[in-house]
Amino acid sequence: MYVTWVEVVVKEAYIDAFIKACELNHLASVQENGNRRFDVLQDAQNPSEFRLYEAYQTKEDAMAHKNTPHYLQWRETVADMMAVPRQGRNYKGLFPR
Amino acid sequence: MYVTWVEVVVKEAYIDAFIKACELNHLASVQENGNRRFDVLQDAQNPSEFRLYEAYQTKEDAMAHKNTPHYLQWRETVADMMAVPRQGRNYKGLFPR
Numbered sequence: 001m002y003v004t005w006v007e008v009v010v011k012e013a014y015i016d017a018f019i020k021a022c023e024l025n026h027l028a029s030v031q032e033n034g035n036r037r038f039d040v041l042q043d044a045q046n047p048s049e050f051r052l053y054e055a056y057q058t059k060e061d062a063m064a065h066k067n068t069p070h071y072l073q074w075r076e077t078v079a080d081m082m083a084v085p086r087q088g089r090n091y092k093g094l095f096p097r
Numbered sequence: 098m099y100v101t102w103v104e105v106v107v108k109e110a111y112i113d114a115f116i117k118a119c120e121l122n123h124l125a126s127v128q129e130n131g132n133r134r135f136d137v138l139q140d141a142q143n144p145s146e147f148r149l150y151e152a153y154q155t156k157e158d159a160m161a162h163k164n165t166p167h168y169l170q171w172r173e174t175v176a177d178m179m180a181v182p183r184q185g186r187n188y189k190g191l192f193p194r
Contacts, residue, residue, distance in 0.1 A: 003138050005102075005148070019191060026192040037134065039152070041100050041188035051102070051188060053150060055136070091138035091148060094116060095123040 001036055001093025002059045006052040006086055014081035015048055021077045022050070028070035029054070034061025036093075048083065055093060098133055098190025099156045103149040103183055111178035112145055118174045119147070125167035126151070131158025133190075145180065152190060 010018045022040045029038040034057035043049035056062040065071055107115045119137040126135040131154035140146035153159040162168055 001136075003136070003150075023192055030193070037136075038192075039098075039100070039134075039190055040192040041190055044187045044189055053100075090141045092141055093136055094139055095120055095135075095137040096127070 001096070002056050002062050003091040003093050004052070004054045004062060004088050005091065006054070006088045008050040008052065008086045009083040010048050010050065010078075010081045011083045012048050014078075018050065018078055018081050021074055021081075022052070025070055025074040028068070029065060032056075032061070032065060032068065034058055034064075098193070099153050099159050100188040100190050101149070101151045101159060101185050102188065103151070103185045105147040105149065105183045106180040107145050107147065107175075107178045108180045109145050111175075115147065115175055115178050118171055118178075119149070122167055122171040125165070126162060129153075129158070129162060129165065131155055131161075 019040075019042075026038050026040050029035055035055075036057060037053055037055040039053040041051040041053065043051070054062065054065070056065070116137075123135050123137050126132055132152075133154060134150055134152040136150040138148040138150065140148070151159065151162070153162070
């Protein structure tokens with residue numbers, strides 16, 4: 001399992017719009033080949049902070065996500081909502097196997 | 098969905114032992130009431146860095162995990178493996194609903 005953890009901080013005015021854009025991305029992404037998780041999280045203390053937890057069977061499946069219409073649409077929609085550039089980090093999923 | 102993200106750094110000599118302890122914790126935790134995910138991740142660049150991604154239906158389900166025999170066993174087993182104290186942070190899972 002190939003995991004990407006993305007840290008996002010949005011401008012406060014865009015919190016609701018960001019959630020809506022992420023819902024659309026989530027709904028389409030979980031139907032991709034190899035997708036295992038596409039969870040959208042909101043910080044319990046700071047509602048303008050979000051995390052995306054994206055897990056795919058393989059790295060290739062994760063890379064293919066970047067070329068999907070829904071990802072490209074999401075990226076364009078949220079570009080101006082970011083308070084700071086978003087940060088991604090990759091992990092190897094050990095369990096579940 | 099109530100999510101806990103735990104950041105762990107272990108001493109290098111304990112990498113394999115930590116993975117084994119986490120496997121046992123994972124296998125038992127995914128059978129708990131309300132568990133949605135209990136993923137064990139290893140940093141792609143730094144093999145002594147791990148993340149636990151724990152998602153439960155409710156906060157109460159997550160709290161109940163802390164009283165299970167397998168959690169208490171894991172906590173005792175890994176205590177001396179930590180290079181620095183582990184850090185946990187909580188999130189509200191927005192999607193999946």
